[in-house]
Amino acid sequence: MKRVDDFRLRFGKQEIVPIVIGGMGVDISTADLALEAARLGGIGHISDAMIKTVTDRRYSTKFVKEKLQLYKTNVNNADKSVVQFNLGRLAEATRLHVSKTMEAKRGDGLIFINCMEKLTMNAPKETLRVRLREALDAGIDGITLAAGLHLGSFALIEDHPRFRDAKLGIIVSSLRALQLFLRKSARTNRLPDFIVIEGPLAGGHLGFGMDWAEYDLATIVAEIRQWMVAEHLDIPLIPAGGIFTGSDAVSFLEQGAAAVQVATRFTVAKECGLPEDVQQEYFRASEGDIEVNTISPTGYPMRMLKNSPAIGDGIRPNCEAYGYLLDANGNCAYINSYNREVAAHPEAKKIKVMDKTCLCTQMRNFDCWTCGQYTYKLKDTTIKAADGSYKILSTEHIFHDYQFSTDGKIALPD
């Protein structure tokens, strides 16, 4: 029986252990997690979601305070169009996070950055251009374009000196999305270096509607593979979503996948950014505690634990401090929902907003517990102490379990 370690992901002459730890914003896939993946010979992701908040927390910068100070007179205004990101500061924050991470890199693996294009930041094109270019300048090994794939992204960096040397990949959930991207970016004369195919069991936002349960990762991967063969396209395919054991990974690798992208198993790693009390919630979850809902203002369904504090929490929108989901006109679906509830309950000190959430604030505070469908199996990957708590695992332990296990087995920690 084969193990993941019998396979390698090849980028030219470079050989990588075919395990990619997916990006998890906001700073759930920390630099420490990504660095471990690279040290162990695989690929790790940092994320550029809410990067100014992340650098404030990690490197004592004051980006958020500065932005809030600038726009604080707008806090009670429903119109957020004036709340703009300072592109220079955005560049500074990106450069800091990426360069500090890359300086600390050891081992033969790679570190990529996950850029979710749904972070429209009140100026989608201008902010995305800065995010991508600064990450390249600061030496990132590769960029994974995610959530809300902007079809013109390659064009934003085509004149960058590293455009052809950095690894650039995309995440898609259907053949159609892939075809659209390839058609749109054909003008840049550059294909993606890898394609992550994310199925309906993944964590975070889903590239499906609320009918997600009707789709199946293996079927989508087979369809994309067939089309690629017919088109004589040879790009590494990386399935993601619900790949829980080394054996699950091997079955994709045997069918021609170049690597697998995984995330949920690593949400309970020591190096992961989730606070330990939240990690214990993930361990304790049963299947019925996990739902896919539509509270994300992005319009994409999102999977999370039903007891996430974010659900129903009617806090005032925090766009002056954050504002990552403001569209090009300064709108966010949460602002509308919040204002509707305030108008309906003018006397209330605290209101509930059930249909949308202030995702920036809730993700920043680790109160939106997004997770993959198999989170309920995490308890089977560790040991339980007498006080009922579960043992947090090391990234190395989980990575090696994927790399070396056979027969659907999961190695428990010592």
Ligand SMILES: Cc1cc2nc3c(=O)[nH]c(=O)nc-3n(C[C@H](O)[C@H](O)[C@H](O)COP(=O)(O)O)c2cc1C
């Ligand atoms: C907690 C969590 C947060 C995530 N955040 C993001 C994200 O910010 N951007 C993204 O592209 N994917 C995100 N994902 C998806 C993962 O990168 C990955 O593709 C997917 O979850 C793999 O499936 P698995 O969790 O079943 O292993 C997230 C997943 C989890 C579990």
